[in-house]
Amino acid sequence: MRAVVAVAILMAANLLAGVIPAVVVLIPGAAEVFGGSSPWGFALAAVVQLSVLGFVLLVLRIWMTTVERAPLRAAGWSWRRSSGLWLALGIGVSALTVVIVYAALPAIGPIRDDELPGGEQDVVLVSALLIIYYLGLAFVQQSLPEELLFRGWLLWRLRDRPVLAITVTTLVFTAIHLVSQGGQQSVSEHVLYLALPLGFSLLAVGLLLWTGSLWAAVGVHGGFHVGNYIAVAAMPEVDAVSSWLAIGGVQVVIGIALTIPALRGGRVLA
Secondary structure (H helix, E strand, C coil): CHHHHHHHHHHHHHHHHHHHHHHHCCCCCHHHHHCCCCHHHHHHHHHHHHHHHHHHHHHHHHHHHHHHCCCHHHHCCCCCCCHHHHHHHHHHHHHHHHHHHHHHCCECCCCCCCCCCCCHHHHHHHHHHHHHHHHHHHHHHHHHHHHHHHHHHHHHHCCCCHHHHHHHHHHHHHHHHHHCCCCCCCHHHHHHCCHHHHHHHHHHHHHHHHHCCHHHHHHHHHHHHHHHHHHHHHCCCECHHHHHHHHHHHHHHHHHHHHHHHHHCCCCCC
């Protein structure tokens, strides 16, 4: 039941993210103000990203206090001195994995050379805003709320049966990405694309077990996106399906290699 609730919360949060800009553009003149590469457009995007995280935090906090009878920090939402280290570790391991695997695949095209509109100063500004936007997309809109729900709350709730907890949360988390848009061109590619969320899901669990911190899982999830941004922007083009299977496969192996010894060693999903 709680897995269904987690999916429903996430769907509602993303629905909210779609409603906000749809309502804004109904305001006369809003399309011109927020359109193109306008800083106001990036500001609106930041509001949308924060709305997803804020909605998940609000609803989950209400659920935790009324249903679970526990504080939100029980699901891992707390910041300690070591949290920044574990966040950085997760980002580094995940991003590095993506970049290394991507580099090992045969190139099928050149490095992308997308030109930004405007003069030199405009390019610098737009580039900075794009970096902020994509980091917000990776962490604020995706990594933080999704990891809090799946590797935080659901794993905590099923912590007495760790194998079941990991299996259920990983499968549900992977399945919801059937509707993700990552360049898939067919039904079969939508299925093959699931190698990616399966991979960083298991890697996130493995690091969470060894560090005892949800922030390691947040780092893995966000780091996957960071690594993908770097690979797409700075490396020659590779076959998309091959990259999904290779990156996902490598992260699955690393995740399992971390998870099994951790469970055998008595590490728990606290």
